[in-house]
Amino acid sequence: MTYIAKPKLHHPSLQKNAVGFTRRDYEGRVSTLCAGCGHDSISAAIIQACWELDIEPHRVAKLSGIGCSSKTPDYFLGQSHGFNTVHGRMPSVLTGAQLANRELLYFGVSGDGDSASIGLGQFAHLMRRGVNMVYLVENNGVYGLTKGQFSATADAGSKGKKGAVNTDNPIDLVSLALLLGASFVARSFSGDKAQLVPLIKAAMLHRGATFIDVISPCVAFNNHAGSTRSYDYVRAHNEAVNRLDVIEGREPIEAEQPAEGGVTEVTLHDGSTLRLRSTGPDYDPRDRLEAMNFIAHHQAQGELVTGLLYINPEAQTYHQHLGTVATPLNKLGTRELCPGPAALAKINATLR
Amino acid sequence: MLTATNDFVVKFANVNGSGSASANELFAKAILRMGVPVGPRNIFPSNIQGLPTWYEVRVSEAGFLGRRGGVDLMVAMNPQTWAADVAEVEADGYLLYDATKPLPASAFRPDIHVIGMPLSGLCAKHYNDPRQRQLLKNVLYLGGLSYLLGVEPEVIEQLLGEQYQGKPQLAEPNVQAFRLGRDWAAANLAPIGLHVQRADRVGDRIFVDGNTAAGLGCVYGGATVCAWYPITPSTSVAEAFEKYCRKFRTTPEGEKKYAIVQAEDEIASIGMVVGAGWNGARAFTATSGPGVSLMTEFLGLAHFAEIPATIINVQRGGPSTGMPTRTQQADVLSCAYASHGDTKHVLLFPEDPAEAFEFSALALDLADRLQTPVFVMLDLDIGMNQRLCRPFEWQESRHYDRGKVMSVDDLEAGKPFGRYRDVDGDGIPWRTWPGTHPQRGAFFTRGTSKNADAGYSERGPDYVQNMERLLRKFVTARAMVPQPVVKPGPRPGRYGILYYGSTSPAMDEAAQMLEAVGFPIDLMRIRAFPFPESVRDFVRQHERVYLIEQNRDAQLRTLLVNEFELDPADLHPVLHYDGTPITARYIADRIRASFAADHVEERAA
Ligand SMILES: Cc1ncc(C[n+]2csc(CCOP(=O)(O)OP(=O)(O)O)c2C)c(N)n1
Ligand code: SF4
Numbered sequence A: 001m002t003y004i005a006k007p008k009l010h011h012p013s014l015q016k017n018a019v020g021f022t023r024r025d026y027e028g029r030v031s032t033l034c035a036g037c038g039h040d041s042i043s044a045a046i047i048q049a050c051w052e053l054d055i056e057p058h059r060v061a062k063l064s065g066i067g068c069s070s071k072t073p074d075y076f077l078g079q080s081h082g083f084n085t086v087h088g089r090m091p092s093v094l095t096g097a098q099l100a101n102r103e104l105l106y107f108g109v110s111g112d113g114d115s116a117s118i119g120l121g122q123f124a125h126l127m128r129r130g131v132n133m134v135y136l137v138e139n140n141g142v143y144g145l146t147k148g149q150f151s152a153t154a155d156a157g158s159k160g161k162k163g164a165v166n167t168d169n170p171i172d173l174v175s176l177a178l179l180l181g182a183s184f185v186a187r188s189f190s191g192d193k194a195q196l197v198p199l200i201k202a203a204m205l206h207r208g209a210t211f212i213d214v215i216s217p218c219v220a221f222n223n224h225a226g227s228t229r230s231y232d233y234v235r236a237h238n239e240a241v242n243r244l245d246v247i248e249g250r251e252p253i254e255a256e257q258p259a260e261g262g263v264t265e266v267t268l269h270d271g272s273t274l275r276l277r278s279t280g281p282d283y284d285p286r287d288r289l290e291a292m293n294f295i296a297h298h299q300a301q302g303e304l305v306t307g308l309l310y311i312n313p314e315a316q317t318y319h320q321h322l323g324t325v326a327t328p329l330n331k332l333g334t335r336e337l338c339p340g341p342a343a344l345a346k347i348n349a350t351l352r
Numbered sequence B: 001m002l003t004a005t006n007d008f009v010v011k012f013a014n015v016n017g018s019g020s021a022s023a024n025e026l027f028a029k030a031i032l033r034m035g036v037p038v039g040p041r042n043i044f045p046s047n048i049q050g051l052p053t054w055y056e057v058r059v060s061e062a063g064f065l066g067r068r069g070g071v072d073l074m075v076a077m078n079p080q081t082w083a084a085d086v087a088e089v090e091a092d093g094y095l096l097y098d099a100t101k102p103l104p105a106s107a108f109r110p111d112i113h114v115i116g117m118p119l120s121g122l123c124a125k126h127y128n129d130p131r132q133r134q135l136l137k138n139v140l141y142l143g144g145l146s147y148l149l150g151v152e153p154e155v156i157e158q159l160l161g162e163q164y165q166g167k168p169q170l171a172e173p174n175v176q177a178f179r180l181g182r183d184w185a186a187a188n189l190a191p192i193g194l195h196v197q198r199a200d201r202v203g204d205r206i207f208v209d210g211n212t213a214a215g216l217g218c219v220y221g222g223a224t225v226c227a228w229y230p231i232t233p234s235t236s237v238a239e240a241f242e243k244y245c246r247k248f249r250t251t252p253e254g255e256k257k258y259a260i261v262q263a264e265d266e267i268a269s270i271g272m273v274v275g276a277g278w279n280g281a282r283a284f285t286a287t288s289g290p291g292v293s294l295m296t297e298f299l300g301l302a303h304f305a306e307i308p309a310t311i312i313n314v315q316r317g318g319p320s321t322g323m324p325t326r327t328q329q330a331d332v333l334s335c336a337y338a339s340h341g342d343t344k345h346v347l348l349f350p351e352d353p354a355e356a357f358e359f360s361a362l363a364l365d366l367a368d369r370l371q372t373p374v375f376v377m378l379d380l381d382i383g384m385n386q387r388l389c390r391p392f393e394w395q396e397s398r399h400y401d402r403g404k405v406m407s408v409d410d411l412e413a414g415k416p417f418g419r420y421r422d423v424d425g426d427g428i429p430w431r432t433w434p435g436t437h438p439q440r441g442a443f444f445t446r447g448t449s450k451n452a453d454a455g456y457s458e459r460g461p462d463y464v465q466n467m468e469r470l471l472r473k474f475v476t477a478r479a480m481v482p483q484p485v486v487k488p489g490p491r492p493g494r495y496g497i498l499y500y501g502s503t504s505p506a507m508d509e510a511a512q513m514l515e516a517v518g519f520p521i522d523l524m525r526i527r528a529f530p531f532p533e534s535v536r537d538f539v540r541q542h543e544r545v546y547l548i549e550q551n552r553d554a555q556l557r558t559l560l561v562n563e564f565e566l567d568p569a570d571l572h573p574v575l576h577y578d579g580t581p582i583t584a585r586y587i588a589d590r591i592r593a594s595f596a597a598d599h600v601e602e603r604a605a
């Protein structure tokens, strides 16, 4: 029923952000996902994050692959252009879009099937190129849309709804993203808005290949005893590395909050500061090897670490690697691009 | 003794990696510089070193640049292919070989003229370095040929000078080896019956390969994003694009007004092109058959979601890995109907590098105007061989036509927008680029069915309406694509031939051969799909129509029969698909045989 637009009830008291938009302006169509699906909570967190960040909706381009998760860009930022591409290949489309116009913010949404199975190759190459974007995987350990087959992130030993046991080893997208050079890597849980919203905000402020893995239980196929992606399982095994606030450069008042114990401050490109409240006081999210160790260590104990696991604030983007001009390529016209007839005459002369 | 002036075929049989390519190319260029048109072709293996390779040069003052068929002079430098090379020489023709160790008469045919030059012997005597001996052997036979055929030595020496410009240490030994070969021939041999005579038939034409032309066409056509994955025979398209971009699209600060990505595979290549096209940049990929196979899911998306994309397909022999270094026109159907569901794509068929340049630039315009994938159907024959063709042309006043894109002002002025509405009746909707306007014009692009305002819809009528509009758009395309070129015969009317792409130069010569024996024929060269109505009219207006193709299954014929609901019996296929470029004799012989079989009288010319 997504073709019925959500009625826009603009309540006069709805609060506007610095760019004049209410939270409603960041919403999309009515979701068609199952009631209670973790993916909807993530959409709500994205809406909240964009509103709080004062991003003009049309400055964002949303892209996705195919799956329940990949449907969600229709359910947030209704005033942004969106592109629901093909299964597992959103990374290439996003890369092309980013090359065409470096001025927009690119938000990619994918699923664990979309990114860890059919799309693993494109996922890998997107990360290693350092394409400037946020890439969020709504990870439920199953193929929701095709009705509950195991995905490649399902833990070995986890049980499907009908009792089948998964024997294949899981792919951990967080570890993979770290290995491949993503410059911002985080994990969260759809049911933990307090952690997720600031993480998304931080991700959107980061420049470079940004990856967030969000555990997002599927209530239809993977939310039962025996599943390692159920709400209950995740709540019991989640170890949060840190809690973070994003304090934008424009709002200095909050930046003056006294630093608390165990806080790490990271300065982002635009001058805003990330404050990381880590559970382990020694955890430094700027240390990539440490992050890999930490994740592997806790994984061995059956724990999912969440929070901001790695950030390199100095990361280079794909445009920087390629050396492209500052003007978006899609704004260059005949005058800027065409060498013209005189140059062609010279080329002709060299071919005789 | 075969005798001919400015009208014969020379073929070089070499081993690849032996440095013969540049000497052979120099031979062709020297004849061009003497004002005589040549059509050279490389026939090479999928290998870097050690396998047989041939270079065939059609010398034709009349300007026939296709393969004629048959060899008048074989330069037989490869013992591996000796028997086949000897067998290919025309009766009374010539064979030049390295006679350092003379071969017995039994190694040859009695009906050909054998010319021996002690090439290795001369090299061994004059050069110490083994690499030099190997390379200069090629220049030595060039010297011999210059004497035997009357190719002016000054021209070759000048070309050697140009080739090694600024490198006298290389130019010098090359010129010396050339003179050594020529002097030896003058002292020991006599000129043969094949002769090159200075003429004035080249004019201002250029000599270039189709892939370079296509890459340059993409620069001129305004492509800013190129995503590709290496595959023979298309690789040099992306390389040429990069070369010319570096030259013309780099700012004084060294920043690039282009982005080239060597993607992880062809799926990613086309995905990037689609992403860039969706976001308002002109983008293209260059590939060959196996790459197109991988791209098909995305091609369906681009067709259905209506996103511009340009694909340069340099066709090679299929199926599967097929014959990677041989030529065919065998991707016609797989490109025309690429992807699942009811899909059709625009195809352009260039005949030579001049059209490869034009059509590549045009494809970028058409993709934007029609909001759909457009294929430039090159093949190895055009793409990887140098061809004499019209110089590239570009009008100063030409501007990129970005098609129906709503601007921020349109949206601000309240112009109504619905992504898939047919407001102009031509089936082409209006689009917006992401980020255009803060409140208006955003829509959700998807491969799933939708209503005219881009809202998700599974309603049958919405789907049908959209599919019907796509068909209308395809009809609109008929008038926008390059129209067929008709060459009426001296007595138009009865017999017609349809052909396309790289068959063109051989067809020109075949038409003349047929006319000479009393079959005047009207020619129509198809240049694009969707076919304009004039193609159907041509078929209807002729008593008998042949269709020349370089594939086994007469793929364009299937397309014609299907799209125009023609009777298949109305199109007589002439098919050549062994991986070598089609020859004029093959076409003429097949058509004559067909006439004979059906008792059509040959008429006095
Ligand atoms: C080429 C192709 N193969 C298969 C499918 C079918 N398919 C649709 S969604 C999906 C799996 C989606 O899983 P995931 O990405 O985890 O998304 P979820 O529904 O779990 O959110 C599959 C296999 C498809 N759309 N395209
Ligand atoms: S099937 Fe699972 S993933 Fe899909 S919408 Fe329902 S709960 Fe969400």
Ligand SMILES: [Mg+2]
Pocket (backbone or CB within 6 Å): A067, A111, A112, A113, A138, A139, A140, A141, A142, A143, A144, A151
């Ligand atoms: Mg899933």
